Amino acid sequence: MRIAWAFTGAGHLLLESVEELEKLAREHKVTIMVSRAAEEVLRMYGLFERVKKLEGGYYRELVLERDEGFSFPITGRLSLGRYDLLIVSPATANTVAKIVHGIADTLVTNAVAQAGKGKVRTIILPVDLEEGEVETVIPSKLELSICRRCETCNAAAACPQDAIIPGVEIQLLKCIGCGNCQRVCPYGAVSGGSIITLHMRSVDVENTRRLESIEGVQVIKEPKEFWDHL
Ligand SMILES: Cc1cc2nc3c(=O)[nH]c(=O)nc-3n(C[C@H](O)[C@H](O)[C@H](O)COP(=O)(O)O)c2cc1C
Secondary structure: EEEEEEEEOOOOHHHHHHHHHHHHHOOOEEEEOOHHHOOOOHHHHHOOHHOOOOOOOOOOOOOEEOOOOOOHHHHHHHHHHOOOEEEEEEEOHHHHHHOOOOOOHHHHHHHHHHHHOOOEEEEEEEEOOOEEEEEEEEEOOOOOOOOOOOOHHHHHHHHHOOOOEEOOOOOOOOOOOHHHHHHHOOOOOEOOEEEEEEEOHHHHHHHHHHHOOOOOOOEEEHHHHHHHHH
């Protein structure tokens, strides 16, 4: 099968999505589409290189939104029906809101719109699924209550990206999630993969509900569920 897999900038269920994509890419031709935010967030969680490794030839491209101008020519393949399936996993609240309002001004929202026009089945995993609280993993974080503000900060010295301002913060846009900082800080002041609880907004949950009524779109709750729809 020819499949397009689109990432948006959600940290929630991101690792799980990458793991399923890796399995899928072993068996099928997968074009990977990455929103600008997804590119940043994949790096922060140390997952960008894993995704990049899956790139390899025609219909197995890694397509970055930042290389696709304002008109996203790659999505023409979807409007021409050249794919069997489009999977958007994970889908941010932002992308879901745009899709349900018919907006198509980003790589991923445009891919969904063109898939509809080309009758390509679309499976979406929205991260804001149900009312209530959701636990999610955050990228590396400098815990200021633990940081001893050492004269020489080992974590900052070990960072290949120069992303750490000692005693202040980790600049996430520079971070590539390598974890060096976590390993070398003698006081364990850098956390990685901490769990936080987020409250789901009703506007986002409502948008997810509306997604289910869009023609050709199926909503799933966890990344591995898409296998049932192949
Ligand atoms: C570390 C990190 C994690 C994020 N996780 C989420 C998330 O789980 N869900 C969400 O809706 N937005 C999340 N965001 C915010 C989105 O990246 C942001 O709304 C972005 O504009 C989405 O753009 P896109 O929908 O085009 O990918 C996260 C941002 C960062 C920096």
